[in-house]
Structure formats: C-alpha cells, structure tokens
Amino acid sequence: MSTIAAIATGPAAGGIGIIRLSGPAALRAARRVARELPDQLTPRHAYFTRFTDAAGAVLDEGLAISFQAPHSFTGEDVVELHAHGAPRLLSLLLAEVLREEGVRPATAGEFTRRAFLSGRIDLARAEAVADLVAAESEAQVRSAAAQLSGALTSRLQAVHAPLLALHADLEGSLDFPEEADGADADAEARLDVVLAEVGALLADARRGALLRRGARVVLYGPVNAGKSTLFNALAGVARALVDADPGTTRDTLEARLELSGLAVTLIDTAGLRVATGRIEALGIGKTREALAGADVAVLVLPPEASAAEHTAWRAEVEPSRLLEVRGKADLQGPDDQLLAVSGQTGQGLDALRDALVTRLGAGSAAAVLASSERHLAALTQVEAALVRARAALDVSTLEVVAGEVGLALEALCLLTGEDASTALLDSIFARFCIGK
Ligand SMILES: Nc1nc2c(ncn2[C@@H]2O[C@H](COP(=O)(O)OP(=O)(O)OP(=O)(O)O)[C@@H](O)[C@H]2O)c(=O)[nH]1
Ligand SMILES: [Mg+2]
Incomplete structure (x- = not known):
C-alpha cells in the first residue's frame, strides 16, 4: 500500500494549515520537514517542532501528531503536521514530503476511502x-x-x-x-x-x-397581488421591481434564505392572467415551469380576487404542495379562512415563515438521518x-x-x-x- 499525502485544510490563507499523511511511510516522510521530532513518538501526542526545507532552513513552526495503525482515521499510520495556514508554505512542505520514496499525492476523498476500505467506517458514514x-x-x-x-x-x-x-x-x-x-x-x-x-x-x-439540496418555494398568483413586495420582504432586500402596473414581473427571480436552519430558494414569478403580450406570455410559461419544480407553492390572493379566479389559480398545483395566503392584508379586514400577509407592512410574515417550515417538514429539531x-x-x-x-x-x-x-x-x-x-x-x- 502506498503512502498518501495532501494538504487537508482549505486553499485560502488561515490560522492553521494541516498536511496529512497516511500509510507505512507517513512518519518517515514527515521527518523530512520535521527534523527535530524525537526518535520515539507517543501516538496522539502533539509535538512542538520547527518545519524546515530540504537544506534545513526553517520555514515555520507548529505541531506534529502521529497515529499508529490501526488506531487512526484511515486505519493506517497517520501523521498530521499543523503549520500556519499559508498556502504557499504548505505547498513547499508538501512537495518536500512527497520526495520520500513510496509517497504520492492523495486523490480526492482518498483518506476517507481508505477509512472505508480498512473497515473503520461504512459507506454511509464516509459519505457523511x-x-x-x-x-x-x-x-x-x-x-x-x-x-x-x-x-x-x-x-x-x-x-x-x-x-x-x-x-x-x-x-x-x-x-x-x-x-x-x-x-x-x-x-x-x-x-x-x-x-x-x-x-x-x-x-x-x-x-x-430536501435539506440537502434546499427547498424551492415559489410565490405565484394573479398579477398585482403583491408577490414581488412579499418576495423582497422575505428576502430582506429590494431585489424585485414593484409597481402598481399589473404584469410588472416577467422573468422569475430567485433569492436564497435560511428558514429554521433549512436552506430555501425563494422564487418570484410573473403574475398569472391571460397574457397581453408575447413577453408576458413567455414569463407566464416560466411561472408554470417554476411551479412544476416547487416543494411549496405559495398562492398570493389579492383582496379583489373572485371565488372563480381563486379556484382557477388554485388548480395550478396539487393541494399537497399548495399554501394559500391573502395578500395586502393591510387593505382588508381579518380573514378567517386564510393566513393574511402584507409585504409592505410585514404583517403575517412570521406566521408565513412558520407555515413554510411546517410544510417543508423541517420543523422538528431531530436531525434527519439519510440524506x-x-x-x-x-x-x-x-x-x-x-x-x-x-x-x-x-x-x-x-x-x-x-x-x-x-x-x-x-x-x-x-x-x-x-x-x-x-x-x-x-x-x-x-x-x-x-x-x-
Ligand atoms: N397596501 C399594500 N400595497 C401593496 C402590498 N404589496 C404590494 N402592494 C402594492 O401593490 C402593487 C403591486 O405590487 P407587486 O409586489 O409589484 O405585485 P406583484 O404581484 O409582484 O405584481 P406582478 O409582478 O405585476 O404580477 C404595488 O403598487 C405595491 O406597492 C401590501 O401588502 N399592501
Ligand atoms: Mg411582481
């Protein structure tokens, strides 16, 4: 089995940068840059050491920790070198370590793959x-x-x-x-x-x-219902154009937010009506596309919506994905049927967020298992x-x-x-x- 080595920390500058080695030659290779380490190392002990280049010039100082097979993440001999998180420094140290006979760069996921192959963890845990x-x-x-x-x-x-x-x-x-x-x-x-x-x-x-890819929540309904105003209020930024002119929104717009720890993509759409122009018709086509991919579709009904319209818009998505709200709540009396919201005054927004979280099934504190x-x-x-x-x-x-x-x-x-x-x-x- 060959020995593998890689920079285990992210590619950006940071406080600490770690080089990880796994395999029979791990310690030998580590000693190329950590020459001061004692001959006998106690496993899992942190040794303070200076890191040097091939000529012995000091490049940095930090910690070296060794793990002895089979008591390591991979089940093999493992050494971790903790230096400062300077990408250029780490690549110098890695290059020196890789000059050791039998040591090669690790491929993506190879440490975890070895952990799986040695029986340390099963596939579900490796994926985790x-x-x-x-x-x-x-x-x-x-x-x-x-x-x-x-x-x-x-x-x-x-x-x-x-x-x-x-x-x-x-x-x-x-x-x-x-x-x-x-x-x-x-x-x-x-x-x-x-x-x-x-x-x-x-x-x-x-x-x-759902947790993994994030949920898609689509706002839809007749023109001028206050969808874009609601979108902006939920997203916390004035992203979408708002205007009294019906048919303002043409393209679908997306914003990312987090609801109770769940990643949500909120989507604003062109209002539904018999389109007055070609562009608007294209926009309405996009609305229907967005509805098809929605985990929850929020139907925003303006105060003036008639019962017949109501029924028509409702039929756009199946009931299990539908959440109906009454928009522009500030312009009308209390609604005993529907949740009343107003993007302009903020009324009902918390209740809407709660309803979404419940709908998406992300409300329970218990972590979801398979993902x-x-x-x-x-x-x-x-x-x-x-x-x-x-x-x-x-x-x-x-x-x-x-x-x-x-x-x-x-x-x-x-x-x-x-x-x-x-x-x-x-x-x-x-x-x-x-x-x-
Ligand atoms: N009073 C009141 N007016 C609102 C509210 N929400 C939106 N409006 C007004 O209603 C008009 C339409 O608002 P939009 O948010 O653009 O409505 P929309 O549903 O996105 O409309 P389209 O994109 O044309 O389908 C604008 O003049 C808004 O200022 C609200 O909660 N209360
Ligand atoms: Mg709009």
Missing part, C-alpha cells in the same frame, strides 16, 4: 464526511453529523439483520422442504415489520434530500422489492418471494457499501475534495 464538509445550512450540518455518528448505520442494520434472517429461512425451506416445514409461516408478519421500518427510513430520506439522493434511490428499491415479496406470498411460489427478499438485501447493501463495486466507490468518493 463529504456532506459535513459541503454543508451550507445548519440543518445540513446536523444531518451530516447524525449520519457520521453512525445513526443511519444502526437503523440500516435494524433492517438488514431481520431481512437476512428471513432470506436464510426462505432459502432453507426451498432447499430442504421436509425439514424446514413451516419456516416461512410467519414470513408475512416479518416482512411487515421490515416494511414499516423501511417506510420510516424513506420518509426521513425524503426530508433529508443523499443515492440513499433515497436505494431505499426506494428496497421498499419496492419488499412490496413485491409481500404480494408474491399470496399468489406466487416461495422461490419468487425469496428472490425478491434477496433483491431487497442487495439494494440495502448499496447503502452500507457491502460488496460495493469499484465504480460505485469511484462515483461516491469523487464528491470529496483532496485531503479529506
């Missing part, structure tokens, strides 16, 4: 490292942290173990029908238990996928196979049931990385940056 590094909102941090601590892993095991046992029993009664008489008798009940847990994991994964689209896809496959197995119990042979349970197990292994193919690993670790 990438998620944590890339997290942009508080909810993303919490979700990645939960996954990193193995919360997802233990929930997957709670599905994996009973499924494996069921598979073995079914296969057993196929191979030895005489002895294993009735081994499949409780298969239905056992499948139901696993299905319920997979369903719960899937619900979490859907919320997690990547990959998890979502794999869990969907597991569920589909289990549903087919359940149906086959009544109408088909035991072979078919066992086959479907086997497929569910395979899909589950995609999540934990058991039997993971090199191609799958490549695609997962490509998301990492160098040094992770």
Whole structure:
C-alpha cells in the first residue's frame, strides 16, 4: 500500500494549515520537514517542532501528531503536521514530503476511502464526511453529523439483520422442504415489520434530500397581488421591481434564505392572467415551469380576487404542495379562512415563515438521518422489492418471494457499501475534495 499525502485544510490563507499523511511511510516522510521530532513518538501526542526545507532552513513552526495503525482515521499510520495556514508554505512542505520514496499525492476523498476500505467506517458514514464538509445550512450540518455518528448505520442494520434472517429461512425451506416445514409461516408478519421500518427510513430520506439540496418555494398568483413586495420582504432586500402596473414581473427571480436552519430558494414569478403580450406570455410559461419544480407553492390572493379566479389559480398545483395566503392584508379586514400577509407592512410574515417550515417538514429539531439522493434511490428499491415479496406470498411460489427478499438485501447493501463495486466507490468518493 502506498503512502498518501495532501494538504487537508482549505486553499485560502488561515490560522492553521494541516498536511496529512497516511500509510507505512507517513512518519518517515514527515521527518523530512520535521527534523527535530524525537526518535520515539507517543501516538496522539502533539509535538512542538520547527518545519524546515530540504537544506534545513526553517520555514515555520507548529505541531506534529502521529497515529499508529490501526488506531487512526484511515486505519493506517497517520501523521498530521499543523503549520500556519499559508498556502504557499504548505505547498513547499508538501512537495518536500512527497520526495520520500513510496509517497504520492492523495486523490480526492482518498483518506476517507481508505477509512472505508480498512473497515473503520461504512459507506454511509464516509459519505457523511463529504456532506459535513459541503454543508451550507445548519440543518445540513446536523444531518451530516447524525449520519457520521453512525445513526443511519444502526437503523440500516435494524433492517438488514431481520431481512437476512428471513432470506436464510426462505432459502432453507426451498432447499430442504421436509425439514424446514413451516419456516416461512410467519414470513408475512416479518416482512411487515421490515416494511414499516423501511417506510420510516424513506420518509426521513425524503426530508433529508430536501435539506440537502434546499427547498424551492415559489410565490405565484394573479398579477398585482403583491408577490414581488412579499418576495423582497422575505428576502430582506429590494431585489424585485414593484409597481402598481399589473404584469410588472416577467422573468422569475430567485433569492436564497435560511428558514429554521433549512436552506430555501425563494422564487418570484410573473403574475398569472391571460397574457397581453408575447413577453408576458413567455414569463407566464416560466411561472408554470417554476411551479412544476416547487416543494411549496405559495398562492398570493389579492383582496379583489373572485371565488372563480381563486379556484382557477388554485388548480395550478396539487393541494399537497399548495399554501394559500391573502395578500395586502393591510387593505382588508381579518380573514378567517386564510393566513393574511402584507409585504409592505410585514404583517403575517412570521406566521408565513412558520407555515413554510411546517410544510417543508423541517420543523422538528431531530436531525434527519439519510440524506443523499443515492440513499433515497436505494431505499426506494428496497421498499419496492419488499412490496413485491409481500404480494408474491399470496399468489406466487416461495422461490419468487425469496428472490425478491434477496433483491431487497442487495439494494440495502448499496447503502452500507457491502460488496460495493469499484465504480460505485469511484462515483461516491469523487464528491470529496483532496485531503479529506
Ligand atoms: N397596501 C399594500 N400595497 C401593496 C402590498 N404589496 C404590494 N402592494 C402594492 O401593490 C402593487 C403591486 O405590487 P407587486 O409586489 O409589484 O405585485 P406583484 O404581484 O409582484 O405584481 P406582478 O409582478 O405585476 O404580477 C404595488 O403598487 C405595491 O406597492 C401590501 O401588502 N399592501
Ligand atoms: Mg411582481
């Protein structure tokens, strides 16, 4: 196994910069720049040392910490050199370290990949490292942290173990029908238990996928409803043009905000009506596109909207994604049906934010477990196979049931990385940056 080395900290200047080495030659290579280190190092101790170039000239001073296999992140010998976070200095030190025989630059995610390959962490936890590094909102941090601590892993095991046992029993009664008489008798009940847990994991994964990519909230409704004014008020900046002229907004506009830790893209759209011109018609086409991709569509109804109009605008999106509000609340009396908001006075904005958070399912403080689209896809496959197995119990042979349970197990292994193919690993670790 070769030894790898990389700058583990970000490319910008900072207080501390770390060079990480992993593999059998890690310590030998580190000594090229940290010549003052004692002959015997106590693992996990921080040694103060000066860092030098090949000629022995001092470049910096800092700390060196060694970890002995298998008690390290990668499971190999690891050394971390903590210098000052000067990008040019770090590249000089790295170049010197790389001159050691058997040491090469690490590829993206290679440290974490080695941690996975040595069995230190499973795939779900390895991915959590990438998620944590890339997290942009508080909810993303919490979700990645939960996954990193193995919360997802233990929930997957709670599905994996009973499924494996069921598979073995079914296969057993196929191979030895005489002895294993009735081994499949409780298969239905056992499948139901696993299905319920997979369903719960899937619900979490859907919320997690939302957290990860951020939610899309679209403001829509008839012209002049006060959508752009509301957009500006929620975004906290006067981004969108506002005018008494109906049909002011033509293009869709986006603003990023964070609601209860959830990253949200807020989208303002062209008001809906029978378009008076070609450009406006194009704008309305874009509104419908935005509505198609919305996690929540907020229908802003102006005071003058008639019941017939109301029904027509409402039909633009299905009820599960629709949130109706009464706009320009300051111009009308209290509304006992709809949440009343005003972008101009700020009335009802907090209530609207709360309603959005509830709608997006991000309200609970508990961190969401599964979070990547990959998890979502794999869990969907597991569920589909289990549903087919359940149906086959009544109408088909035991072979078919066992086959479907086997497929569910395979899909589950995609999540934990058991039997993971090199191609799958490549695609997962490509998301990492160098040094992770
Ligand atoms: N009194 C009152 N007037 C508002 C409010 N919100 C918007 N207006 C006014 O209503 C007019 C239209 O506001 P916009 O925010 O441009 O409405 P819009 O829905 O984006 O309109 P289009 O882009 O044309 O579809 C402007 O003259 C605003 O000043 C509000 O909450 N209260
Ligand atoms: Mg507008």
